[in-house]
Amino acid sequence: MAVGKSAIGYQLAQQLGAPFVDTDVVIVGNHGSIADIFAGRGERAFREIEARTVASVVEQASGTATVISLGGGAVLDSGTQQLLGSCTVVYLECDAETVASRIARNSGRPLLAGDAMGKWISMFAARKPVYERLADVVLDVREGSIAEIGRRLEVALREFAAAKQEVEK
Template identity: 70%
Template structure:
């Protein structure tokens, strides 16, 4: 939460000439605000909607249709919410993608979190909740990541350029497979 995933992802997609998908924005567009979903249907219902949005975004990027026919891969940067990677199905789907961990710390996100009180999982002592969530999620982020981008300093443009360079370098190494649709995930 609050690491700049949407801003960096949009900028990266622009640099790459790729499509950008924010799975949280997709859920909101189809089902209402995340806070409202949490309040009316609970976190479990939100996680189901989130997992479906991630699966749809990855399938679209891979060129799969509902009928199971494959078309050309569409270069896509997919931004995931911080809890999306906890779903085992999402983890399996991400195995076919280049996954980027946006690494940050509490000091860097504290101001952003203070400005945005609409995060249901951060109700109460927001920074203490963030630290608890991060401690649970960090090992998963690290395990799934193909690349790590430290977002503690630099402008959005600078960070997107650094990420673009890292992706190009990864693609150029003989042991790296051609990058699948890029999926950035928010990491606190």
């Protein structure tokens, strides 16, 4: 949450000439604002919508080089975790110090209402082991412009693909 998934994903897609899909944007387009979904229907309803959206996006992108940005909590769903087994998963590694200013500027995050940084730290501690377990590529995003991070990510993905091909030989 607030590590730059959408911006970095879009940058990578531009570099690769690949389609880009942000599942949060798809959810908003089909169901209204995430804050309104949380307020009116609760987190559980949002997570169900999110899981269905991720499944649909992953299915539509199957066999393509589509770059997909998931919301930070999407990977908590066991079905989503299984789906991601067929994808190359990137974990954009960050820390509280780096995201603090981003969180302060964006008060529209329902799970961070109140003590935003305290909640982010708690959620991140719970999510980090899942991120690390699912990740094929881990990229430190604490420093660098979006373009620089995009270039580093492209290199890391090419290295991962080459290593994967060697193993499969």
